[in-house]
Amino acid sequence: MATLATTKMRPVFPSTPLLRNALLSARFDADVYLKREDLSPVRSYKLRGAFNAMRKVIPEQALFVCASAGNHAQGVAFMCRHFGVRGVIFMPVTTPEQKIFKTRMFGGDNIEIRLVGDYFDASLVAAQTFCKAEGGHFLSPFDDEDVIEGQASVAVEIEQELGGIPDHIILPVGGGGLSAGIFSFFADGCRYSFVEPTGAKSLAAALAEGMPVDVSPVDTFVDGASVAKIGARTFERLKGINPQDIIALDEDRICRTIVEMLNVEGIVLEPAGAMAIEALSEVADQIKGKTVVCIASGGNFDFERLPEVKERAQRYAGLKKYFILRLPQRPGALRDFLDTLGPNDNITRFEYMKKSARNFGSVLIGIETDVPENFPAMFARIDARGFTYSDITNDETLAQFVI
Structure with missing residues (x-):
C-alpha cells in the first residue's frame, strides 16, 4: 500500500533526493546517505501523510481539521490548496509569526487559521471539538493508519533511489508516524536506530511500560520531535523493537550538527532534522563499511534561533x-x-x-x-x-x- 501511495504522490510533488554525503562517509568509514526531506515543498516529510489521508476520503469529505504549531500544519495547508478543499488549522496563540505566515502561504484561501490557547493541548481540544461539531475529518499528525502509510513513502523512495535496502537506517522519533511507517515497510531487512531528544523520550518510556505513557513535561527545543506521548497506532508497530536501538540525544548536542551542516555543507536543518546525523557517532562501530541512511526529516528553521543554537553547541562542546x-x-x-x-x-x-x-x-x-x-x-x-x-x-x- 505504501508503494501505491508513493505512486499517487508523484503528480503532486517529486521524490526527495537521497544524497551520499562525502564528509560523513569519510568520518565514519561508511557510505552515509542523507534522505533530504528538508527539500520537500514544505521542507518536511509531513505533507506525505497529509496527502495520503486526505486522498482516501475526498470527494466525500471536504472539511479537514488539524491542530499543529509546525510542520504538520504546513503539510495540511499545502494539501488543502492542492485538493481544493477547506481546512481549519488550530494553533496556539504563542505560535511564532513565521510559522503562521508559512502555513497561510501554503494554504492560501483554502485554509483558516485559528489561534487558541497558550499551549498545544488547548489547541488540540479546540480542534477536536470543532471537528466533531462541524462533521469534519480530523487529521492526526502521526496516530493515523493512513498517515503512517503516507510517511512510509520515504522508505519506498529510499529503496528506489538506492537500488535496494540500506544496511542501517537512522531516523528521528516524535509521535512515531515516520518511524512506524519506515519500520513497517523495511521490517527486518535492515538495522535501525531510533533517535529521541533527551527531553522527550516517549518511545523509550512506552517500551519500558509496554504501552504509550505521558512523559510530560517535555523539553520543547526539538519541536519537531518533542511529543509527550507516542501514538497508540504507531507504538503498536514499534513495540517489538529492541530498546537498545533507541538513542537519546541531549538537546545542546543536536545543535552541534545544525551548526556544522549549515557552515560546512550549506544544509539548513531544524533540530529534529539534525538528530539522525548527530546520532551517527553513537553507532560508529556498527556502521563501518556499511550503507547507512540518515533521515533529515525537516528544515523549517527560524534563523532568529541561530544565536541560541550556536550558544548551545558551544556549551556542549x-x-x-x-x-x-x-x-x-x-x-x-x-x-x-x-x-x-x-x-x-x-x-x-x-x-x-x-x-x-x-x-x-x-x-x-x-x-x-x-x-x-x-x-x-x-x-x-x-x-x-x-x-x-x-x-x-x-x-x-x-x-x-x-x-
Missing part, C-alpha cells in the same frame, strides 16, 4: 562557560581578574547583577575559548588569585533567567 564572580569592590580588582584569562579566552558577557554587600559585587561573566582544555587552567588561575565564583553553565534553571 565545552567552548563556552558562564559563571557568577564575586568581585571585590577595590581598585585593581577587575585588572586582577583579567590577568587570569589566557590568550584565547574571550569575554562575551560581562554584566553587574547586583552588589550583594558593600565591598563586593556579583558579576555574570561569559567566556568563550578555542579548545575546552583552556578552562581548567583558567579556573586554576582564578582560584590562585582568591576569587570566589560559581559555574552556572550547566544549571538549566538558573541559565533560563540570566543567560
Whole structure:
C-alpha cells in the first residue's frame, strides 16, 4: 500500500533526493546517505501523510481539521490548496509569526487559521471539538493508519533511489508516524536506530511500560520531535523493537550538527532534522563499511534561533562557560581578574547583577575559548588569585533567567 501511495504522490510533488554525503562517509568509514526531506515543498516529510489521508476520503469529505504549531500544519495547508478543499488549522496563540505566515502561504484561501490557547493541548481540544461539531475529518499528525502509510513513502523512495535496502537506517522519533511507517515497510531487512531528544523520550518510556505513557513535561527545543506521548497506532508497530536501538540525544548536542551542516555543507536543518546525523557517532562501530541512511526529516528553521543554537553547541562542546564572580569592590580588582584569562579566552558577557554587600559585587561573566582544555587552567588561575565564583553553565534553571 505504501508503494501505491508513493505512486499517487508523484503528480503532486517529486521524490526527495537521497544524497551520499562525502564528509560523513569519510568520518565514519561508511557510505552515509542523507534522505533530504528538508527539500520537500514544505521542507518536511509531513505533507506525505497529509496527502495520503486526505486522498482516501475526498470527494466525500471536504472539511479537514488539524491542530499543529509546525510542520504538520504546513503539510495540511499545502494539501488543502492542492485538493481544493477547506481546512481549519488550530494553533496556539504563542505560535511564532513565521510559522503562521508559512502555513497561510501554503494554504492560501483554502485554509483558516485559528489561534487558541497558550499551549498545544488547548489547541488540540479546540480542534477536536470543532471537528466533531462541524462533521469534519480530523487529521492526526502521526496516530493515523493512513498517515503512517503516507510517511512510509520515504522508505519506498529510499529503496528506489538506492537500488535496494540500506544496511542501517537512522531516523528521528516524535509521535512515531515516520518511524512506524519506515519500520513497517523495511521490517527486518535492515538495522535501525531510533533517535529521541533527551527531553522527550516517549518511545523509550512506552517500551519500558509496554504501552504509550505521558512523559510530560517535555523539553520543547526539538519541536519537531518533542511529543509527550507516542501514538497508540504507531507504538503498536514499534513495540517489538529492541530498546537498545533507541538513542537519546541531549538537546545542546543536536545543535552541534545544525551548526556544522549549515557552515560546512550549506544544509539548513531544524533540530529534529539534525538528530539522525548527530546520532551517527553513537553507532560508529556498527556502521563501518556499511550503507547507512540518515533521515533529515525537516528544515523549517527560524534563523532568529541561530544565536541560541550556536550558544548551545558551544556549551556542549565545552567552548563556552558562564559563571557568577564575586568581585571585590577595590581598585585593581577587575585588572586582577583579567590577568587570569589566557590568550584565547574571550569575554562575551560581562554584566553587574547586583552588589550583594558593600565591598563586593556579583558579576555574570561569559567566556568563550578555542579548545575546552583552556578552562581548567583558567579556573586554576582564578582560584590562585582568591576569587570566589560559581559555574552556572550547566544549571538549566538558573541559565533560563540570566543567560
